[in-house]
Amino acid sequence: MPFIFAALARLLNDSVLILTSRFNPESRQGIAIVSINPTQALSRIDYSRKRVLVVDDFAQHLEFMGKSLLAIGFREVELADTAEKALELCEKTKFDLVFCDYNMGEGKNGQQLLEEMRHLALVAHDCIFVMITAETSREVVLGAIEAEPEGYIAKPFNEAVLRRKIDRLLDKQACLQEVTEAVHKEQIDTAIKLCHEAAERHPRHQSWCLKTAAELHLQLGQFEEAKQLYLGFLDKRVLDWALLGLARAYMQLDEVEKAIAELQQVLVLNSNCVPAYDLLAECNSRLNDSHAVQNHLSQAVKLSPYSVERQTRLGDICVANADYEGAARAYRTALTTARHSIQESEDGYFKLAGAITDSMAGDMSRYDSSKAVEAHKVLRELDERFESKDITKTRKDLANVQILLKQQNPDKALALMNDLEQEELLDHERLGSSALFEYGKTLLNLGDEEKANEIFSELLKCDDVDESKKLLIRSLIEHVSEGNLGGRASELNEKGARLYEQDDVENSIKLFTEAARLSPKSIVVNLNLTQALLRRMEEGDVNKSYKQQSKSCLGNIGDLDENHKYFARYQNLSDRLKAIAPDQILEN
Amino acid sequence: MDKQPLDFSLAFGSAVHDVKNSVGLLLHSLDEFMSANPPQSEEDNHRVVVLNYEASRINNDMMQLLSIYRLENDRLFVSIDEANVQDFVEDELLAHDTLLKMKKIGVDVQCDFGLNWYFDTMLLKSVFNNVFVNTIRYTKDKLRISVDCSGDFLCMSIEDNGRGYPEALCKDPGGYLTRINFNTGSTGLGLYFAARVAELHENEGRQGYIEVDNKSTLGGGAFRIYLP
Numbered sequence: 001m002p003f004i005f006a007a008l009a010r011l012l013n014d015s016v017l018i019l020t021s022r023f024n025p026e027s028r029q030g031i032a033i034v035s036i037n038p039t040q041a042l043s044r045i046d047y048s049r050k051r052v053l054v055v056d057d058f059a060q061h062l063e064f065m066g067k068s069l070l071a072i073g074f075r076e077v078e079l080a081d082t083a084e085k086a087l088e089l090c091e092k093t094k095f096d097l098v099f100c101d102y103n104m105g106e107g108k109n110g111q112q113l114l115e116e117m118r119h120l121a122l123v124a125h126d127c128i129f130v131m132i133t134a135e136t137s138r139e140v141v142l143g144a145i146e147a148e149p150e151g152y153i154a155k156p157f158n159e160a161v162l163r164r165k166i167d168r169l170l171d172k173q174a175c176l177q178e179v180t181e182a183v184h185k186e187q188i189d190t191a192i193k194l195c196h197e198a199a200e201r202h203p204r205h206q207s208w209c210l211k212t213a214a215e216l217h218l219q220l221g222q223f224e225e226a227k228q229l230y231l232g233f234l235d236k237r238v239l240d241w242a243l244l245g246l247a248r249a250y251m252q253l254d255e256v257e258k259a260i261a262e263l264q265q266v267l268v269l270n271s272n273c274v275p276a277y278d279l280l281a282e283c284n285s286r287l288n289d290s291h292a293v294q295n296h297l298s299q300a301v302k303l304s305p306y307s308v309e310r311q312t313r314l315g316d317i318c319v320a321n322a323d324y325e326g327a328a329r330a331y332r333t334a335l336t337t338a339r340h341s342i343q344e345s346e347d348g349y350f351k352l353a354g355a356i357t358d359s360m361a362g363d364m365s366r367y368d369s370s371k372a373v374e375a376h377k378v379l380r381e382l383d384e385r386f387e388s389k390d391i392t393k394t395r396k397d398l399a400n401v402q403i404l405l406k407q408q409n410p411d412k413a414l415a416l417m418n419d420l421e422q423e424e425l426l427d428h429e430r431l432g433s434s435a436l437f438e439y440g441k442t443l444l445n446l447g448d449e450e451k452a453n454e455i456f457s458e459l460l461k462c463d464d465v466d467e468s469k470k471l472l473i474r475s476l477i478e479h480v481s482e483g484n485l486g487g488r489a490s491e492l493n494e495k496g497a498r499l500y501e502q503d504d505v506e507n508s509i510k511l512f513t514e515a516a517r518l519s520p521k522s523i524v525v526n527l528n529l530t531q532a533l534l535r536r537m538e539e540g541d542v543n544k545s546y547k548q549q550s551k552s553c554l555g556n557i558g559d560l561d562e563n564h565k566y567f568a569r570y571q572n573l574s575d576r577l578k579a580i581a582p583d584q585i586l587e588n
Numbered sequence: 589m590d591k592q593p594l595d596f597s598l599a600f601g602s603a604v605h606d607v608k609n610s611v612g613l614l615l616h617s618l619d620e621f622m623s624a625n626p627p628q629s630e631e632d633n634h635r636v637v638v639l640n641y642e643a644s645r646i647n648n649d650m651m652q653l654l655s656i657y658r659l660e661n662d663r664l665f666v667s668i669d670e671a672n673v674q675d676f677v678e679d680e681l682l683a684h685d686t687l688l689k690m691k692k693i694g695v696d697v698q699c700d701f702g703l704n705w706y707f708d709t710m711l712l713k714s715v716f717n718n719v720f721v722n723t724i725r726y727t728k729d730k731l732r733i734s735v736d737c738s739g740d741f742l743c744m745s746i747e748d749n750g751r752g753y754p755e756a757l758c759k760d761p762g763g764y765l766t767r768i769n770f771n772t773g774s775t776g777l778g779l780y781f782a783a784r785v786a787e788l789h790e791n792e793g794r795q796g797y798i799e800v801d802n803k804s805t806l807g808g809g810a811f812r813i814y815l816p
Binding site for chain 2: 103134154155156157158160161164165168203204207237238239240241270272
């Protein structure tokens with residue numbers, strides 16, 4: 001339709017119908033008569049100095065937009081038929097207005113383009129971004145509120161509607177300029193004050209002003225003030241965004257249960273509300289319910305799969321829940337989405353390789369070997385994408401140690417680990433929090449719970465570790481304290497313990513030996529194995545290899561602190577071994 | 589072999605998208621053709637009106653069909669937020685500007701200055717487009733849009749001075765669809781959709797509704813939608 005309107009307008013000497021509203025004091029209760037007056041134009045805006053960009057993959061529509069904008073009075077109009085071209089143009093020109101079609105075929109969609117433009121600071125803070133939508137795509141558009149555009153315009157529209165839309169947006173911008181300037185300069189207190197003033201002065205924008213004030217209060221950590229504003233909105237009408245804001249305030253005020261109740265109400269109104277799922281995840285993360293967190297993040301990801309940050313958080317929480325396949329899926333999506341964008345990071349590759357490794361059963365199966373190949377492939381991709389740094393090399397070595405352990409090659413794993421230690425490459429400060437976490441996990445897989453725990457505790461105190469990562473770390477610490485070695489080693493250890501209790505000591509030794517191969521540094525496994533070996537020896541089976549094996553078990557544990565919960569047991573076993581084979585212990 | 593069930597909504601959405609682009613292209617070509625060969629007579633103008641009107645109908649019907657399908661399958665997404673009523677009405681008039689001018693219809697709008705209300709703009713636009721285009725077709729030469737928010741409801745009405753709505757429609761405008769009358773060409777789809785959209789607007793236990801009658805202040809038909 002737009003084309004015919006534009007054409008007819010031109011036929012009729014460009015006498016596009018213009019509406020003017022004037023307040024009529026004589027009419028009842030402030031009713032204004034909107035009259036149709038073709039000669040009177042809203043011409044106070046100087047379009048000629050505004051720079052406009054239009055992005056649309058549909059060539060004809062692009063052409064229509066270009067012609068219409070010129071007819072409206074714009075002089076600097078640039079057209080782009082792909083997101084990439086739009087980004088290029090943005091690097092050269094600071095646009096005042098950007099019109100972008102949401103649905104752009106194969107490439108990035110309008111929302112992704114908007115996010116990237118803002119992220120790369122390719123658009124100024126006062127640039128007006130208008131998303132062109134079709135009703136068919138509005139679920140997606142309204143659901144994914146990562147970054148909101150300044151306005152929407154629904155296809156099909158004609159030149160007159162376009163002009164009116166632009167006028168309204170420019171008018172709004174002028175009314176609220178002081179506020180946006182203050183926010184831009186990070187003078188938040190001032191901005192809040194200006195919001196309240198503007199709300200009085202411009203009743204038409206009152207909601208926007210108060211909504212913005214509430215958001216700014218949240219930003220400043222003034223949760224009580226934000227709560228009051230949101231409650232004020234909700235007093236008049238139940239609105240999803242106000243419930244969402246209220247929930248955010250409740251959560252920060254440590255009223256997590258109340259926050260969850262509000263969020264559930266949001267989902268009744270709008271089951272596609274991605275931020276509601278995000279917030280539910282955050283609330284449950286505070287309640288330490290990692291399964292609920294995973295559940296809500298999965299919902300959010302289903303609706304809005306292209307957020308690298310959210311996919312990464314989902315991956316982290318999957319690891320915490322020992323859902324390694326789920327983790328690998330999430331990390332993989334994050335990686336694919338981030339590829340060739342500024343969000344691509346080495347971390348993404350290490351996380352994916354780690355999750356694939358974790359998903360291995362450690363049973364030398366064909367499945368395991370294919371997973372090992374996959375993990376190595378991810379690490380090779382990393383090489384192709386990034387210049388190799390020293391720290392990257394260390395992180396790759398740590399990843400390899402974990403793969404080797406799963407492949408039941410503890411000797412090689414330990415050797416590699418020793419090299420890293422001897423070359424002093426594992427200094428905590430050198431590693432930084434991401435690599436330090438990988439170091440901690442490697443130690444855990446080696447069975448060195450003690451050291452792993454120390455590292456995890458250190459990480460929990462780091463400021464640059466986010467909430468979902470902390471939840472993962474806390475869950476790992478919990479696993480450790482439950483004596484949970486994870487996967488196959490833990491299974492073997494438990495079976496061994498059962499056999500030992502049934503007095504099948506010989507077979508328990510076999511299982512403990514296997515577990516120790518998978519988790520060579522595990523205190524629990526080494527103590528169990530030593531105890532079983534000692535029992536055989538004390539029962540008269542003076543097998544030379546048993547002595548040797550017990551010795552190396554206690555050696556793997558190293559020196560235990562007197563306060564360690566296993567110290568007494570360690571001391572007892574060590575004494576008993578000394579009694580049986582004094583010479584060998586002394587040699588150590 | 590198990591067949592993946594077709595997501596009809598998706599297929600439908602994609603078809604609507606396609607039809608819209610197609611209608612757009614069609615009109616764009618016409619636009620270019622007319623720039624090169626301006627219409628010389630009243631008759632030509634009339635043809636343009638018909639093209640415009642029919643294209644609007646294709647678009648509106650496709651949208652409504654998609655929305656109704658989603659509604660029936662509990663997949664219609666309703667997003668109610670505050671909107672300026674005057675802006676909404678203005679946009680409607682501007683969108684049908686050409687049609688109004690070419691049919692020489694005088695429009696009178698009564699709307700509270702700066703009045704804000706809560707509704708799903710996109711859905712209401714779909715409702716309005718349909719009723720509006722229909723009214724333009726059947727009115728003699730006048731049209732009145734008035735907005736009133738006395739009480740708990742916002743009432744938006746579209747009145748004309750045409751021959752009015754059929755009696756059967758007035759009694760049960762939302763249910764008319766079930767008795768499609770192919771002889772008159774009226775399917776009642778637009779009003780059925782309007783009634784459903786109105787119902788989707790709820791506030792504090794009150795539900796929206798529509799009214800259709802011939803009590804127009806202009807002497808013809810009147811359509812009213814009430815939103816809580």
